[in-house]
Amino acid sequence: MLWQTFYSLLLLSLLFRCTGDESLPEVTDYEEAPMDKREREALYSAIQGFVGDSWNGSDLYPDPCGWTPIQGVSCDIYNDLWYVTDLSLGLVHENSLACSSSLEIRPQLFELKHLRSLSFFNCFISPIVIEKEEWVNFASKLESLEFRSNPGLIGKLPETIGNLTKLKSLVVLENGFNGELPTSICNVKSLKRMVLAGNLFTGMIPNCFKGLKKLLILDLSWNSLSGTLPSSVGDLVSLLKLDLSNNLVEGNLPQELGSLKNLTLLDLRNNRLSGGLSNNIEKIQSLTELVLSGNPISEDIMGIKWEKMGNLVILDLSSMGLRGEIPIGLTKLKRLRFLGLNNNKLTGLVPSEQLEALPCLGSLYINGNNLTGELGFSRKFYEKIGRRFKASKNPNLCQPFEMVMSESHKHLLPLGVKPCT
Numbered sequence: 001m002l003w004q005t006f007y008s009l010l011l012l013s014l015l016f017r018c019t020g021d022e023s024l025p026e027v028t029d030y031e032e033a034p035m036d037k038r039e040r041e042a043l044y045s046a047i048q049g050f051v052g053d054s055w056n057g058s059d060l061y062p063d064p065c066g067w068t069p070i071q072g073v074s075c076d077i078y079n080d081l082w083y084v085t086d087l088s089l090g091l092v093h094e095n096s097l098a099c100s101s102s103l104e105i106r107p108q109l110f111e112l113k114h115l116r117s118l119s120f121f122n123c124f125i126s127p128i129v130i131e132k133e134e135w136v137n138f139a140s141k142l143e144s145l146e147f148r149s150n151p152g153l154i155g156k157l158p159e160t161i162g163n164l165t166k167l168k169s170l171v172v173l174e175n176g177f178n179g180e181l182p183t184s185i186c187n188v189k190s191l192k193r194m195v196l197a198g199n200l201f202t203g204m205i206p207n208c209f210k211g212l213k214k215l216l217i218l219d220l221s222w223n224s225l226s227g228t229l230p231s232s233v234g235d236l237v238s239l240l241k242l243d244l245s246n247n248l249v250e251g252n253l254p255q256e257l258g259s260l261k262n263l264t265l266l267d268l269r270n271n272r273l274s275g276g277l278s279n280n281i282e283k284i285q286s287l288t289e290l291v292l293s294g295n296p297i298s299e300d301i302m303g304i305k306w307e308k309m310g311n312l313v314i315l316d317l318s319s320m321g322l323r324g325e326i327p328i329g330l331t332k333l334k335r336l337r338f339l340g341l342n343n344n345k346l347t348g349l350v351p352s353e354q355l356e357a358l359p360c361l362g363s364l365y366i367n368g369n370n371l372t373g374e375l376g377f378s379r380k381f382y383e384k385i386g387r388r389f390k391a392s393k394n395p396n397l398c399q400p401f402e403m404v405m406s407e408s409h410k411h412l413l414p415l416g417v418k419p420c421t
């Protein structure tokens with residue numbers, strides 16, 4: 001019975017073969033999930049290039065889009081045939097396609113014409129410069145391209161990435177890429193996420209953002225980008241998150257930042273920004289996180305209308321050379337959870353009661369300034385905030401009295417603040 005079924009199936013498939021249209025791609029002869037043979041060979045060869053010659057795809061995975069799936073490979077049907085749509089290489093899971101130390105990017109990779117998502121995680125370890133020509137083969141389909149934690153990827157980012165006009169997500173995170181950013185990335189008008197963080201990019205931030213109206217996330221942090229923040233960032237009208245932290249960006253914040261009406265995160269920490277913030281920063285009223293620490297701004301922060309930024313949850317203004325008193329406007333920010341004002345040149349009294357009245361405040365750093373007078377926080381405040389309050393290194397600041405505190409909470413009194421006499 002079983003044999004009969006087998007033979008009739010075989011016969012059937014042979015019949016199909018003989019009557020098939022010659023112009024159709026050659027397909028393998030099981031009933032479901034037929035795959036274009038060239039596509040399958042290209043997949044095997046491309047993967048073998050990455051994982052090494054001992055990996056034999058046709059042996060191990062005769063039906064890669066069907067009953068012998070390959071970890072990291074997904075497929076979809078186009079014109080009744082299976083094609084590869086997603087390919088991830090490198091160590092993601094235990095049984096994922098781990099890359100060989102002597103890998104090669106074979107041309108067959110670029111024959112996978114329906115590929116929508118390609119990612120490499122922890123794959124390129126030995127130094128390799130990726131050629132730019134072949135990427136244009138992916139121009140009409142690729143929506144997501146990711147290189148994550150590949151220290152061996154060196155040289156410039158191929159400018160042909162700018163030809164991938166369907167790309168929605170470009171993640172180039174923690175690799176060894178260097179040189180200038182290609183301005184061609186601004187041609188990718190479909191981009192929603194551009195993460196180029198943690199590489200060795202140098203040169204200016206390109207002033208070419210005009211077309212990127214759909215971009216939601218721009219993260220260029222942890223590189224060595226220099227020059228000023230270009231005015232065309234103001235054209236990124238959809239932007240939610242802008243992270244340029246840990247670079248060498250200098251000069252003023254451009255007025256145009258004020259046009260980013262949906263921006264929730266602005267992280268510019270550890271750069272060389274030196275121009276003032278006044279009349280600029282307060283225009284971005286959508287911000288929930290503003291981190292400007294570690295920039296030589298050296299401004300009197302009394303000039304900023306902080307009370308306008310009522311959505312702020314995190315505000316880090318530490319190590320900026322800020323002068324003036326703690327602006328009372330800051331104590332109007334009812335959503336504030338984190339306030340960092342440490343290591344500046346702030347003077348005057350601490351508005352303790354108003355700060356304590358902020359309902360969500362869970363971290364407050366005012367250490368390393370030249371604040372004066374008595375701290376006026378209650379015992380309850382110290383019990384709540386614990387060591388997330390610091391006021392030390394203000395030589396003229398004092399703690400008014402040995403508060404009545406339970407023994408177990410005594411240690412919560414701020415360290416390094418002398419008692420008032």
Ligand SMILES: *[C@@H]1O[C@H](CO)[C@@H](O)[C@H](O)[C@H]1NC(C)=O
Nearest residue numbers: 044048053055056057058059
């Ligand atoms: C895979 O193994 C088959 C035999 O099982 C062999 O014919 C084929 O040449 C091998 N392919 C590669 C690429 O090593």
Ligand SMILES: *[C@@H]1O[C@H](CO)[C@@H](O)[C@H](O)[C@H]1NC(C)=O
Nearest residue numbers: 136137139160162163184187
């Ligand atoms: C890639 O994009 C550049 C710049 O837009 C263009 O000049 C070039 O012709 C494109 N290449 C291909 C193969 O489409």
Ligand SMILES: *[C@@H]1O[C@H](CO)[C@@H](O)[C@H](O)[C@H]1NC(C)=O
Nearest residue numbers: 213236237238239261262263
């Ligand atoms: C800003 O966000 C709102 C609400 O999420 C949305 O309706 C609007 O289209 C966004 N604006 C832009 C320019 O993307």
Ligand SMILES: *[C@@H]1O[C@H](CO)[C@@H](O)[C@H](O)[C@H]1NC(C)=O
Nearest residue numbers: 345347348369370371372396
């Ligand atoms: C701190 O402020 C006091 C006045 O309150 C002033 O005499 C002193 O010079 C200031 N110290 C520093 C280091 O600026």
